[in-house]
Every structure is written in C-alpha cells, then in structure tokens.
Amino acid sequence: MERIHLTNINILISTLLLLFLFGNEAQAQEVPYGTINRKAVVTRHNLVLTNPNFAGPTQVGNGNFAYGFDITGMQTFNDQFTTMSQWSWHSTPPPKGKNPASFKKTLVATHGRMIPYDLPNPQEPLLTRWLASNPHRFNLGSIGLVLKKKDGSIAKIADLVNPSQRLNLWNGMAESNFTIEGEKVKVMTICDGNKDILGFRIESALISQHRLSVFIKFPYASLDYFSNGSDYTKPFLHQTTLSLVHKNSILFHRRLDSTSYRVGCYWTGDGRVQQLAAHHYMLIPAGNENSVEYTFDFSPSKITFPLPSFSAIKYSSAKHWAAFWNKGGAIDLSGSKDSRWFELERRVVLSEYIMAINAAGNYPPAETGLVNNSWYGRFHYEMYWWHAAHYALWDRWPLLNKSIHVYADNLKSSIQRAELQGYKGARWPKCTGPNGREWPDVTHAFLIWQQPHPIFFAELDYRAHPSLQTLKNWDKIVEQTADFLASYAYFDKKRKQYVLGPPIKTVPENNDPLTTENPAFELSYWRFGLRTAERWRKRLHLPPNNKWADVLKKLAPIPVKDSLYLQWENIDSMWTKYNFEHPAMTGIFGMLPGDGVNQKIMEKTFQKVMAVWRFDTGWGWDFPMLSMCAARLGHPEEAVNILLHPYKKFNFDEHGFVGGGNPYPYLPSNGGLLYAVAMMTAGWEGDNGVHEPGWPKDGSWVVKWEDLKKAP
Numbered sequence: 001m002e003r004i005h006l007t008n009i010n011i012l013i014s015t016l017l018l019l020f021l022f023g024n025e026a027q028a029q030e031v032p033y034g035t036i037n038r039k040a041v042v043t044r045h046n047l048v049l050t051n052p053n054f055a056g057p058t059q060v061g062n063g064n065f066a067y068g069f070d071i072t073g074m075q076t077f078n079d080q081f082t083t084m085s086q087w088s089w090h091s092t093p094p095p096k097g098k099n100p101a102s103f104k105k106t107l108v109a110t111h112g113r114m115i116p117y118d119l120p121n122p123q124e125p126l127l128t129r130w131l132a133s134n135p136h137r138f139n140l141g142s143i144g145l146v147l148k149k150k151d152g153s154i155a156k157i158a159d160l161v162n163p164s165q166r167l168n169l170w171n172g173m174a175e176s177n178f179t180i181e182g183e184k185v186k187v188m189t190i191c192d193g194n195k196d197i198l199g200f201r202i203e204s205a206l207i208s209q210h211r212l213s214v215f216i217k218f219p220y221a222s223l224d225y226f227s228n229g230s231d232y233t234k235p236f237l238h239q240t241t242l243s244l245v246h247k248n249s250i251l252f253h254r255r256l257d258s259t260s261y262r263v264g265c266y267w268t269g270d271g272r273v274q275q276l277a278a279h280h281y282m283l284i285p286a287g288n289e290n291s292v293e294y295t296f297d298f299s300p301s302k303i304t305f306p307l308p309s310f311s312a313i314k315y316s317s318a319k320h321w322a323a324f325w326n327k328g329g330a331i332d333l334s335g336s337k338d339s340r341w342f343e344l345e346r347r348v349v350l351s352e353y354i355m356a357i358n359a360a361g362n363y364p365p366a367e368t369g370l371v372n373n374s375w376y377g378r379f380h381y382e383m384y385w386w387h388a389a390h391y392a393l394w395d396r397w398p399l400l401n402k403s404i405h406v407y408a409d410n411l412k413s414s415i416q417r418a419e420l421q422g423y424k425g426a427r428w429p430k431c432t433g434p435n436g437r438e439w440p441d442v443t444h445a446f447l448i449w450q451q452p453h454p455i456f457f458a459e460l461d462y463r464a465h466p467s468l469q470t471l472k473n474w475d476k477i478v479e480q481t482a483d484f485l486a487s488y489a490y491f492d493k494k495r496k497q498y499v500l501g502p503p504i505k506t507v508p509e510n511n512d513p514l515t516t517e518n519p520a521f522e523l524s525y526w527r528f529g530l531r532t533a534e535r536w537r538k539r540l541h542l543p544p545n546n547k548w549a550d551v552l553k554k555l556a557p558i559p560v561k562d563s564l565y566l567q568w569e570n571i572d573s574m575w576t577k578y579n580f581e582h583p584a585m586t587g588i589f590g591m592l593p594g595d596g597v598n599q600k601i602m603e604k605t606f607q608k609v610m611a612v613w614r615f616d617t618g619w620g621w622d623f624p625m626l627s628m629c630a631a632r633l634g635h636p637e638e639a640v641n642i643l644l645h646p647y648k649k650f651n652f653d654e655h656g657f658v659g660g661g662n663p664y665p666y667l668p669s670n671g672g673l674l675y676a677v678a679m680m681t682a683g684w685e686g687d688n689g690v691h692e693p694g695w696p697k698d699g700s701w702v703v704k705w706e707d708l709k710k711a712p
C-alpha cells in the first residue's frame with residue numbers, strides 16, 4: 001500500500017510539473033470552426049467616433065464600390081472624401097496627332113545589348129505625360145447634407161453639437177448623430193452588398209422645418225498624381241443631363257470625354273430636385289414628415305427602376321457582411337494577459353474590414369484603395385502581394401480570385417514585353433490600370449521584384465487546392481514567369497555565376513539602377529521562384545527544365561559583408577548612408593522562406609537592422625516584414641512587439657488606417673499585418689510543428705484561432 005501511495009504521489013508531481021512546463025503553451029490553440037464567438041470579436045471593435053475632424057473617411061462598400069463620409073454620415077463637410085468604383089476609370093484624349101502605341105522606347109545598354117525600356121522620352125514630353133496620367137480613377141460624385149441654421153445661413157462643421165458616429169462592422173451600417181441649434185439629426189448610411197448602391201435614412205425635425213436637404217455634385221476627373229479623383233474647376237469639360245423617371249425618381253446621365261455612366265436616385269415621400277449650378281443639384285424633401293430615405297445607384301450602363309428601398313439595401317449589407325465574417329479565418333486574443341491584446345486585435349479586425357472594402361474587387365487596388373487616388377489610382381504589381389496574399393492564409397479565396405485574373409489577362413502582353421527586350425517568358429508590368437499598359441518611368445522600367453509573384457500565388461493556390469485543375473490553371477503562367485527569371489539572369493563568365501542587373505531598381509528604390517547588381521531580396525526571390533517552378537513541373541510529371549536548374553545552381557549568392565546581408569552587392573556605407581526606406585534584406589527570411597539564406601548571418605542582420613535602421617523613413621509594410629523575420633528566427637516576443645510598436649509609419653488611427661507621411665491611407669500596411677498575424681499563428685513550412693510559432697510561450701498571449709493556413 002505504501003508503494004502504491006508513493007507511486008500516486010510521483011504521478012501527481014509529474015503531472016503538476018508537466019502542467020507547469022507546458023500549460024502556458026497549451027493556452028494558444030487552433031479551435032474547431034464555430035468555437036470562437038466571431039460576432040463578439042468583431043463588434044467589440046465597432047468604430048465609435050466623436051471627433052468631427054477625423055483624418056480618414058468612414059467607409060461603407062463591398063470591394064468593388066466604396067463611399068467615404070464624414071461625421072455626418074455623408075460627404076457634408078469634407079470634399080476630399082469620395083465615391084469610387086472598380087469601373088470608375090477615365091482617360092483624356094491623347095495629344096493631337098499622337099498615338100500611344102507608337103511611343104518611342106529608350107535603348108539602355110544591358111550586358112552588351114541595347115534593350116528598349118519604357119522611360120520618359122524628352123523628345124515626346126506630351127505623350128510621356130499622357131501615358132503617365134492615363135487612365136486614372138475618378139470620383140463618381142459627392143453626396144452630402146445641406147443644413148440651414150435659423151438665420152438661413154448654411155451650417156458649418158463647427159456648428160455641430162455632440163457629434164457621434166458608430167459603424168457596426170458586423171452589418172456594415174453607420175449611424176451618425178449630432179445636434180444643430182437644439183435640433184437632433186440622425187443619419188444611417190449603408191451600401192448594398194453586391195451592387196454600387198447607397199442608402200441613407202435621415203431623421204430630424206429640420207426636415208419639416210425646411211432646413212435640411214441633400215446635395216449631389218459631379219466633378220471632372222483629376223489629372224494629379226495624388227488626389228481625390230476630383231476636379232470641380234472644369235465644368236465645361238464634362239456633361240450632366242437630368243431626366244425625371246417618376247415623381248420621386250430621377251436619372252443623371254454623365255459623360256467625361258469618352259467615359260459615360262449613370263446615377264439613379266430615389267427618395268421617399270414627395271420632394272423635388274433643384275439645380276444649383278452646372279453639375280450641382282439639391283434634393284429637397286417635401287417637409288411634411290421628419291424622416292426621409294434616399295437611394296443612389298451608380299452604374300457604367302443601364303439602371304433599372306424602381307431602385308431598391310433603404311430596407312432592402314440594409315438587408316443586403318447585413319447578409320454580405322455576416323457571410324464575410326463567418327467565413328475564413330478568425331482570431332480571438334481576449335484571453336491574453338498582455339494588456340495590448342485589445343489594440344492588436346483591433347488592428348486585425350479593422351484591417352479585415354478595410355481590405356474587404358478596398359482590396360477585394362475585380363482588380364488589384366491602388367495603394368490607397370477606393371479612398372482616393374495614389375499614383376492616379378492605378379495598381380502596383382509588386383504591392384499586389386501585400387494587398388492580396390493574406391486572403392490565402394485567411395482562407396478567403398473567393399475574394400482573392402476576383403482579381404488574380406490580372407496575370408492571365410496580361411500574360412500575352414507580358415510575353416510581348418519580354419520578347420521585345422530579347423528575353424524568354426513573360427516580363428510582368430510594374431504599374432497599370434485595367435488595360436494593362438505600363439507607363440514610362442525609371443522605377444517602372446527597372447523594378448523586378450514583382451516578377452516571381454505569380455509563382456508565389458500559384459503555390460498558395462496549390463497548397464489550398466492541390467488538384468490537377470489548379471496545376472492546369474497556373475501552368476502557363478508559372479512556366480512563362482520562370483522562363484523570364486532564368487532568361488533575365490545574365491551569366492558572368494568571369495565570375496562563373498548568373499547575376500541580376502544592371503540595370504535594376506531594388507525593393508527600396510533608392511539605388512542607382514545603372515550600376516547596381518545582385519540585390520539581396522531579388523536573389524532570394526529568384527531562387528524561390530525557380531525552385532517552386534521546378535516543383536510545379538514535377539507535380540505535372542514533366543522532366544526538369546535544364547535552364548532553370550542551371551540558373552538556380554549558379555545564381556550569385558546573397559551579398560554579405562562583415563557577416564551581415566547587404567541590400568545589394570558592393571553597396572557603400574549601407575548601415576550609415578543607406579539605412580533608410582525598406583530593409584528588404586529582412587524579407588528574405590520572413591516574407592520569403594529563406595532560399596539561399598544562412599540563418600546565423602540572418603540573425604545578425606536582423607539585430608543590426610533593429611539597432612540602426614531609420615524607421616521614420618520607412619513604409620507601413622516594412623513592419624510586418626520585420627515581424628515575420630523575427631518570427632522565423634525564433635523571436636516571437638519581438639515579432640509581436642514590432643506589430644505594436646508606435647512607429648510613425650505604422651500608426652493605426654481610429655479607422656484602422658495607416659499613413660505616417662506616406663500616401664494616406666496606405667493599405668499594404670493592413671494587408672501585411674493580416675499576413676504576418678496569420679503566419680505567426682498557423683505557422684509556416686519548416687516551423688518544426690511548433691504550435692503558434694510566432695507567439696510568446698510565457699502565457700502572456702492566449703491565441704484562439706480558426707481556419708488560418710500555413711505560409712510557404
């Protein structure tokens with residue numbers, strides 16, 4: 001009996017010891033789908049705003065269409081906020097007598113050959129400028145309140161008393177409340193879940209006092225590099241025609257040069273429309289009630305009447321957003337002891353909402369999404385990874401599939417681009433609109449780190465959908481991409497190595513493209529691309545590609561000096577002169593899985609970057625990139641700290657937007673955060689089976705998660 005008693009005590013002690021050693025780690029776990037109260041996670045981060053002068057717009061939208069508004073629930077006081085769609089593109093007529101297709105490219109010496117590049121041509125300045133600025137996205141129109149004070153003057157934002165706005169993230173509806181001269185105003189703002197339709201419900205005694213109406217005004221498109229897509233100073237360059245459909249329904253016909261679209265409007269009760277100026281109208285309620293509802297339908301073609309009611313739009317929005325939140329990955333940090341859990345979870349949830357509105361449409365987004373125009377509203381192919389790759393790890397493939405077609409769409413022109421330059425395969429563009437046409441620019445001509453992206457996306461797709469159909473869907477794109485990677489690499493006979501560049505623009509874009517050679521990030525990404533393309537051939541039971549294998553074997557090593565990775569080979573004074581912009585070396589073992597990387601050198605490089613880098617010169621996606629590097633190196637505390645550090649360039653405001661001096665809002669920050677958090681949680685290929693490998697194991701973080709996927 002005594003021996004049994006001692007044995008039981010030993011078992012108890014062993015059990016307690018195991019619980020002590022491993023109990024904290026067990027708190028972070030993947031849980032079955034449906035375990036997390038997703039609605040509770042989402043709604044505890046509903047926007048609640050009281051500052052009438054907030055920087056960024058509150059938005060409602062559906063991925064292809066977005067409406068940004070101020071504290072009133074409409075575009076009443078901020079004429080920088082926009083109504084934008086994936087189809088709202090415009091081009092001015094080309095310069096007289098000029099054909100864009102005949103633009104003269106510039107020949108640049110490239111390893112003994114003269115290769116044509118799309119560079120600004122001083123002999124064709126007008127056509128150069130036109131190609132740069134066309135096409136551009138434009139603001140479809142501005143819709144706001146006209147609020148009259150008792151003395152008949154128009155109220156200003158300073159006249160609002162106790163303004164507040166609440167955006168329900170779960171159903172996509174915003175409610176805005178404020179008071180003017182003792183009279184309350186309530187505005188509900190909603191967007192249809194599938195169509196470019198807005199709904200508003202306005203409640204106030206000001207309606208019956210004939211002191212509240214609604215305006216709609218239409219701008220010409222802006223030709224500025226960065227803008228809100230609006231130019232109200234050129235009324236003679238566009239046309240607006242109004243037609244009455246019914247006593248409470250009207251239709252606006254809009255034309256900007258060769259671009260045309262329509263806007264339908266419906267309101268409840270009796271009311272009338274009054275034109276205030278060219279392209280500027282006021283919708284005036286009858287005034288016999290204290291509430292009115294408006295519906296606005298935007299379309300590039302036909303609009304069908306009657307338009308849906310506010311209630312119907314509200315139902316569509318609620319259905320759309322509930323489906324979004326209930327599908328794909330989810331993460332709950334509320335059990336954490338670290339007091340910062342709420343802020344990190346807030347950043348995640350708001351980023352999900354922001355990206356679903358601005359980066360889940362039929363084309364890749366601009367870096368500022370549908371909020372405003374950055375780079376004329378066009379999309380950057382190197383940034384597409386930061387905008388879209390997170391959808392794969394959050395298992396939201398229907399959203400990613402909406403825009404991934406750009407590779408198939410532009411395959412033919414990319415093959416032609418490569419062929420014109422004497423390369424094999426497909427050379428993907430850097431920055432385009434829906435037409436896929438590149439524009440003359442030094443960075444656009446020489447940047448290459450977007451080239452392996454299609455292979456990365458193909459691999460994500462196959463990991464999620466390992467089928468013959470997936471292989472067939474991507475086969476030609478993978479093959480043509482890899483052919484270019486192998487063809488672009490130049491064999492230096494003296495070195496007996498393949499080299500990248502010159503000319504080349506590196507990730508941070510702060511190098512001389514005509515002298516730079518062998519940048520670190522591109523060398524590692526080239527290896528990943530060629531290695532993965534070979535795996536693709538193996539899956540298809542095809543023989544190895546000898547050229548790919550030769551380049552992969554003989555590609556120059558990632559440059560090293562003093563046991564530290566360099567941005568590019570033979571860079572001068574990197575840690576004092578070039579320690580700004582993107583620390584791209586950290587991306588080779590974080591964003592990328594580390595092809596060609598020595599982990600000891602990577603560890604020293606990461607520590608050096610954290611010690612001396614000028615992060616105030618960076619961009620928002622630098623920090624998720626650093627965080628992923630820390631995670632792969634086995635520094636989970638550092639990985640979390642980076643995502644929460646108050647860097648100016650990574651400061652998530654009340655809307656969840658990031659600016660910090662870069663274009664505002666800067667959406668790659670949000671997409672990068674989502675990818676990093678998913679990777680830290682679900683892990684990555686080669687994580688040795690460690691659960692939640694990017695999170696500390698000291699019990700400070702309790703991570704419950706569903707349906708997140710491993711990174712490559």
